[in-house]
Amino acid sequence: MFSSRLYKLSPIFIQNFLLSSRAFIRKKLRENKESERLTKELISHDYNSEVLKQYQSKTLTTVLTEAQNSIAFYRRFTDDINTFPYIDKAEVNRNKSKFLSPSKSGVVVKGSTSGTTGAPLTIPQNMQSVVAEQAFINRMMHWAGVGSNDKRAWLRGDMIVPQDQKEGPFWRYSYFENMILLSSFHLAQKNLDSYLTAMQNYGVQAIQAYPSSIVTLAKYLEVNDAYYPGDLKSIITSSESLSKEDKLLIEKRFKCTVFDWYGLFERVAAIASCEHGRYHILTDYSYVELVPAGKTEDGRDRAEIIGTNFNNSLYPLIRYKTGDHVVLSEEVTCPCGRIFPIIDSIEGRVGDYLIGDDGQKVHILNHIPKGVSGLLATQFVQKEKNKIDIRVVVDQSKFDNKQRSILINNAKAKLGNSIEFNIEELEELPRTKNGKARQAICSIEN
Secondary structure: OOOOHHHHHOOHHHHHHHHHHHHHHHHHHHOOHHHHHHHHHHHHHOOOHHHHHHHHHHHHHHHHHHHHHHOHHHOOOOOOHHHOOOEOHHHHHHOHHHHOOOOOOOOEEEEEOOOOOOOOOEEEEEHHHHHHHHHHHHHHHHHOOOOOOOOEEEEOOOOOOOOOOOOOOOEEEEHHHOEEEEOOOOOOHHHHHHHHHHHHHHOOOEEEEOHHHHHHHHHHHHHOOOOOOOOOOEEEEEOOOOOHHHHHHHHHHHOOEEEEEEEOOOOOOEEEEOOOOOEEEOOOOEEEEEEEEEEOOOOOEEEEEEEEEOOOOOOOOOOEEEEEEEEEOOOOOOOOOOOOOEEEEEEEEOOOOEEOOOOOEEOOOOOOOOOOOOEEEEEEEEEEOOEEEEEEEEOOOOOOHHHHHHHHHHHHHHHOOOOEEEEEEOOOOOOOOOOOOOOEEEOOOO
């Protein structure tokens, strides 16, 4: 809708009307009696292991049976999930039609993965899948203490205003959702104070944001030794990796708890953090296998997420290799009391890495900006093996030559002394078409 000629040429009050009308239709389609019923059922799983176990077993059996009976790719396998092979994005792309159910009725919603780690994968969903996804979102909002009538801010990848717009406001309103929608594409330093003021004036009670977007605001508050002036219940982040350091920074500067959500458009896995900061694998969302994938730098066990979706019978994916990794936890129980398995952290996409001077891939880069004053945002770009550009958004009054040296020394300590680092100061980081700011962009083969 944001790219339509009607929206672009309309005055602001008409754009608000169009956004609100779209939200009204979406709410009617997604938030119906079935969504309410499933939301209540999901909440009942949180503390009841027996109910959860029965739901998992029944749903997995149904998925496998339906796949064997109706999906061409799966007809040769038995009802034991271990007889099914691992598949990945490339495998599905080579056999697109073989994963599609012939039972297509009603509305079909199509979308695709981002393609950052290969060719995009287009996946059709039926409305049953869309409604189920909404129910899981509802439960996440319940965990975060957000009610249906609470005012929310949406700071994600929507092109709220044209990317070349230079003057604000960079936000619009969706009245049926009690929501202010803010552009992720205009987070230049000169605009950040107006973003904070707009949310405060609207009376926002919860923020849903990309990590990179809300971290930019949190670092702006930190640089100015300030705190968000409004009263928030919580912040919900998703769609990008969130480091522990950034999570703590957001919580400190916005004075509330961050609830982080991990999911994929393939709908094969979901992980959510609770009010105690533990990450829980949502085993009623999908069947998840954690396949060992070596050790972290500090010797902890790492695993790749392999998932089987529960909620898209139109295009079921069984034992799908996500390419995403988690760090395992030694904790068995959580102070929150919920019974879902715990992991320590989510490492995210294997595609976000740099090549160190020893030729090894380095995925975890969060510590490089640590301790650098005046730094609002950072992105690493590597086009040659021994040369890396560090793109930064900074507060000029604090980011001096000393801070530049600290940043480069941190990078050398992580990636190697023989690498040449070049710091490039930008007004704002370039973003993908989805409004995300990638941590690392490496265009060389290893």
